[in-house]
Amino acid sequence: MTDQTVNLHEISQEVPGTAGPARRWHRGLARRGEIVAGGVLVAIVVLIAVIVPLAEPGADTKINPAGGLAAPGAGGLLGTDQLGRDLLARVAVGFRISLSISLGAVVFAVLVGGVLGLIAATSPRALDGFIMRVLDVIMSFPALLLAIVMVALLGPGVVVLLFAIGVVYVPIIARVMRGAALQTAQQAYVESARARGAGRLRILFLHIAPNSLGPLIVQSSILVGLGIILEAGLSFVGLGVQPPTPSLGLLLASGRDYMATSPWVVADPAVAICLAVLGFTLIGDGLQSWLDPQKAAIGR
Amino acid sequence: MIGRRLLIAIPILFVSAIIVFGIIRLVPGDPAAAILGSNASPAAIVALRHQLGLDQPVTTQFFHWLGGALHGDFGQDYVTSESITTEIGARLPITAELAAVSFVLALVVAVPLGVISAVRRDGWLDRFARGVAVLTIALPDFVFGMIGVLVFALKLSLAPTSGFISVPEGGLGENIQSIALPAIALALGLGGVLVRTTRSAMLDVLDADYVRFARASGFGGLTVTFRYALRNAAVPIVTVIGLQLGYLLGGTVVVEQLFSLGGVGQLIVQAMLNRDYPVVQACVLIFVVAFIVASLITDIIYTVLNPRLRKAAA
Numbered sequence: 001m002t003d004q005t006v007n008l009h010e011i012s013q014e015v016p017g018t019a020g021p022a023r024r025w026h027r028g029l030a031r032r033g034e035i036v037a038g039g040v041l042v043a044i045v046v047l048i049a050v051i052v053p054l055a056e057p058g059a060d061t062k063i064n065p066a067g068g069l070a071a072p073g074a075g076g077l078l079g080t081d082q083l084g085r086d087l088l089a090r091v092a093v094g095f096r097i098s099l100s101i102s103l104g105a106v107v108f109a110v111l112v113g114g115v116l117g118l119i120a121a122t123s124p125r126a127l128d129g130f131i132m133r134v135l136d137v138i139m140s141f142p143a144l145l146l147a148i149v150m151v152a153l154l155g156p157g158v159v160v161l162l163f164a165i166g167v168v169y170v171p172i173i174a175r176v177m178r179g180a181a182l183q184t185a186q187q188a189y190v191e192s193a194r195a196r197g198a199g200r201l202r203i204l205f206l207h208i209a210p211n212s213l214g215p216l217i218v219q220s221s222i223l224v225g226l227g228i229i230l231e232a233g234l235s236f237v238g239l240g241v242q243p244p245t246p247s248l249g250l251l252l253a254s255g256r257d258y259m260a261t262s263p264w265v266v267a268d269p270a271v272a273i274c275l276a277v278l279g280f281t282l283i284g285d286g287l288q289s290w291l292d293p294q295k296a297a298i299g300r
Numbered sequence: 301m302i303g304r305r306l307l308i309a310i311p312i313l314f315v316s317a318i319i320v321f322g323i324i325r326l327v328p329g330d331p332a333a334a335i336l337g338s339n340a341s342p343a344a345i346v347a348l349r350h351q352l353g354l355d356q357p358v359t360t361q362f363f364h365w366l367g368g369a370l371h372g373d374f375g376q377d378y379v380t381s382e383s384i385t386t387e388i389g390a391r392l393p394i395t396a397e398l399a400a401v402s403f404v405l406a407l408v409v410a411v412p413l414g415v416i417s418a419v420r421r422d423g424w425l426d427r428f429a430r431g432v433a434v435l436t437i438a439l440p441d442f443v444f445g446m447i448g449v450l451v452f453a454l455k456l457s458l459a460p461t462s463g464f465i466s467v468p469e470g471g472l473g474e475n476i477q478s479i480a481l482p483a484i485a486l487a488l489g490l491g492g493v494l495v496r497t498t499r500s501a502m503l504d505v506l507d508a509d510y511v512r513f514a515r516a517s518g519f520g521g522l523t524v525t526f527r528y529a530l531r532n533a534a535v536p537i538v539t540v541i542g543l544q545l546g547y548l549l550g551g552t553v554v555v556e557q558l559f560s561l562g563g564v565g566q567l568i569v570q571a572m573l574n575r576d577y578p579v580v581q582a583c584v585l586i587f588v589v590a591f592i593v594a595s596l597i598t599d600i601i602y603t604v605l606n607p608r609l610r611k612a613a614a
Contacts, residue, residue, distance in 0.1 A: 152327055
């Protein structure tokens with residue numbers, strides 16, 4: 001950004017009716033509200049995932065033919081499915097699976113993609129170009145199809161799904177990391193560290209990496225939400241988590257035949273997905289507009 | 301810029317083809333043994349391996365496969381022993397229609413909604429549009445599809461619950477009826493992202509000096525909004541469309557499965573469940589080509605919209 005555009009922006013802030021101090025304060029509150037609301041949703045989801053299965057272990061797969069398709073209230077807080085299994089217990093275990101896959105995939109991508117992005121940003125042009133072109137190839141696969149190809153290779157299952165979604169995320173994280181690191185590398189403190197004789201690795205991991213984490217955290221939060229959706233989609237078509245393990249996508253697929261008469265069998269997992277994805281997306285959005293108001297709300 | 305992008309697209313396509321071919325080759329198990337079943341004699345397996353070309357070096361197989369694919373020949377389906385090209389050819393129009401209708405729907409509804417949201421910032425429509433946009437991002441497309449089936453197919457009987465009817469089969473009316481719910485379900489995710497992007501890009505631009513100058517010069521609201529502001533806001537919108545096309549294409553897989561549309565997306569799921577890997581290979585390659593071509597078109601539109609990029613690359 002040139003100095004000129006910064007000045008223009010400041011001028012426009014002073015024009016009455018566009019963005020006065022009151023509105024700025026209001027927006028600051030709104031983005032803090034977003035982060036808090038997202039945090040509350042994520043906390044609820046994590047609590048359900050952790051506590052409910054502890055209360056009655058095995059309830060998620062315990063079949064009770066007599067109590068099939070019981071409405072919420074009569075048969076547990078969220079009702080039961082066609083085999084009389086408690087949907088609250090199944091949603092809770094579904095959260096566990098979904099969050100493990102999604103968080104695991106993001107951690108994998110941050111470790112691999114983050115390091116690749118850092119290396120690319122601070123390497124000679126040839127290596128930078130090579131790394132980014134390889135990642136371009138991975139990005140030329142639509143996300144769900146790349147995950148399907150990985151499932152074809154390794155077979156379905158929780159660990160494979162984690163890895164498959166992680167591989168989809170590696171180029172996304174690497175790009176974000178590279179962009180942030182390129183900006184950080186131009187800062188005066190990096191120059192001064194170099195002038196003091198700090199080694200390349202020291203500069204990379206002690207100066208550039210920690211100061212480039214902001215965009216990475218925003219992207220990670222959004223990707224956790226997207227991972228929950230990808231997992232649900234793959235499990236829904238039968239290429240993800242395999243029954244009888246409950247996954248939110250599987251719950252939707254098996255509830256499909258009963259939704260006309262017992263809508264809660266699909267409403268429970270649908271609302272569950274919505275809460276979890278909304279939580280992580282709100283946190284990501286809020287952090288995004290906090291760290292970089294210019295680019296807020298672009299991308300998912 | 302455009303020439304350079306074309307030059308980059310070709311090696312990416314080639315390497316993607318190697319990856320698709322390589323990964324499917326790495327899948328454990330001998331296809332010939334899988335086709336013939338557990339009672340097959342070793343001689344029969346050897347004969348079939350020879351017939352399928354599996355006894356040749358991997359590189360020969362790859363170039364044979366790629367050469368065929370470039371001529372539109374993907375070989376034979378192991379399970380149905382039909383030509384894969386014929387199978388895909390019958391299904392491709394369905395997927396293409398689904399993706400195209402969803403894309404146009406998202407564009408036609410979301411961009412104007414984003415513009416209005418930005419112009420009438422913090423008004424009731426802005427709040428509503430933002431709320432809906434967040435919801436469409438937080439829910440997978442197939443959940444909207446299921447809600448659609450429940451409300452419009454099962455309760456109101458306005459559309460079929462599943463199946464695809466082409467124009468020659470049932471006329472335009474039935475075709476639209478059969479594609480409406482899946483297309484809307486698929487469009488919602490892209491639409492939500494587009495509303496948010498358009499809104500924030502417009503907000504950036506509406507504060508710009510040239511827009512205020514245009515307004516001060518006496519141009520009417522609509523002219524300023526669409527001729528000055530939206531044109532300049534278009535670059536980030538096109539960028540996001542390019543990034544989101546992959547999710548739209550991937551989404552066809554799940555949505556086709558939900559509605560049993562019988563397109564390429566559903567074919568890929570069936571082939572995966574049948575371990576029919578040559579079909580998976582061909583379908584994935586088609587999706588990758590579609591995605592690369594779509595990204596290329598986005599880049600070309602990009603340079604048309606922003607002449608500075610043309611100069612920068614030259």
